[in-house]
Amino acid sequence: MKTFLNLGLCLGLCLFALLAGCGPKSTSTDPAADGAPEKPRVALIMKSLANEFFSTMAKGAEQHQAEHSDQYTLVVNGIKDERDLSRQVSLVEEMVASGVDAIVIAPADSKALVPALRRAKQAGIVVINIDNQLDQDILQQEDVVIPFVGPDNLAGAKKVGDHLAKALEGSSNKVAILEGIRTSFNAQQRLLGFQAAMDEAGITIVDSQSAEWEMSKANTIASSMLSEHPDIAAILAANDSMALGAVAAVKTAGRSGEVKIVGFDNITAIQTAIREGKVLATADQHGDQLAVFGIEAALQEIKGEPVSENVETPVDLVTSQTLSTP
Incomplete structure (x- = not known):
């Protein structure tokens, strides 16, 4: 009888140890317990x-x-x-x-x-x-x-617009704007900045359309603007991709060097275009x-x-x- 009791006790202790071993271990699930908190x-x-x-x-x-x-x-x-x-x-x-x-x-x-x-x-x-x-x-x-x-997109666009306005003194006072996606706040603010600069300088905005930030769409729209308004002296683009589209449109229209172009973002390609005189200015929001x-x-x-x-x-x-x- 004593043998059976001892055997039962041993089995019970083993079972308890096994079940305890199956329980959660904080060291394996909580890195902080090892002194190494999980990085965010x-x-x-x-x-x-x-x-x-x-x-x-x-x-x-x-x-x-x-x-x-x-x-x-x-x-x-x-x-x-x-x-x-x-x-x-x-x-x-x-x-x-x-x-x-x-x-x-x-x-x-x-x-x-x-x-x-x-x-x-x-x-x-x-x-x-x-x-x-x-x-x-x-x-x-x-x-x-x-x-x-x-950044303050309105202020950035105003800086670019003011610089363009100074460069346009004594030339045609007609410009066009290539807008970003109109439901985007930064597109709205850049448009307002461009408009404020042109209003202060007494320059007329003859056309303003959204090219949705895209180069190819900007090329198409800018080409149409130049055809409809051959006396446009400048195009203000709300980002550099659209400015590059405008550069291509101006070249196709045979007006390189005549139509000034500004952008926003300071991408590498626009820096090259500025150095080559194809783009007048942009804004760097870093x-x-x-x-x-x-x-x-x-x-x-x-x-x-x-x-x-x-x-x-x-x-x-x-x-x-x-x-x-x-």
Whole structure:
């Protein structure tokens, strides 16, 4: 009998040890228990990576993460073209599902992305808006506050427009504007900046159309503008891709050197065009640092340190005088 009792006791102790061994172990599921807390994951969601401005933005963010690899990990995303809103919304939802700690986003549309970003914030994710500011009325309707980290696009466009106005003194006072996507706040602000500069100088805007940030569409529209208004003295493009489209249109029309062109973004190709005299000026909003500014704000919020609702970043006029020799 004693033998059976001892055997039963041994079996019982073994079973208890086995069950205890199957229980959760904090050391395997909680990195902090090993003195190595898990680094926050930051998702960068941009517009079209086919646009050099955003590929430059991505490289700047990746370089920053490499230099601060002990502080956070980075997930970089972009969409096929500027109008692919549904894909950008899907990217936000995918990042929420993957459990990132923060989303830094350059929205393709100032209104359409707000509901998805509200859901991200409700899931406990830090959200920082860069480049293109979200619509304040929609943010209020959705009862959500999302900090904006980026340049004053109106002021930047005004600087470019003022420089053009000085260059046009004594020539035709008629110009045309190539706008960005009209539902984007940065497109609206750049248009207002261009308009303000032209109004102050007494220069007439004879045509203003949206080329949706795209070079090929800008080429087509600019060609039509030049045909309909042969006395146009300049074209103001709300980004450099559209400015390059205008350069091609001016060349095709046989008016190279006659029609002045300005842009916005300071991509590599536009710097070359400025040096060659094909483009008069552009605005540099420091694309390689813009995402970095947003990432740093996100990391600040993750630490529990509040970020201002509007953090203004630099935007500078770029001309042949300001460009260094390559």
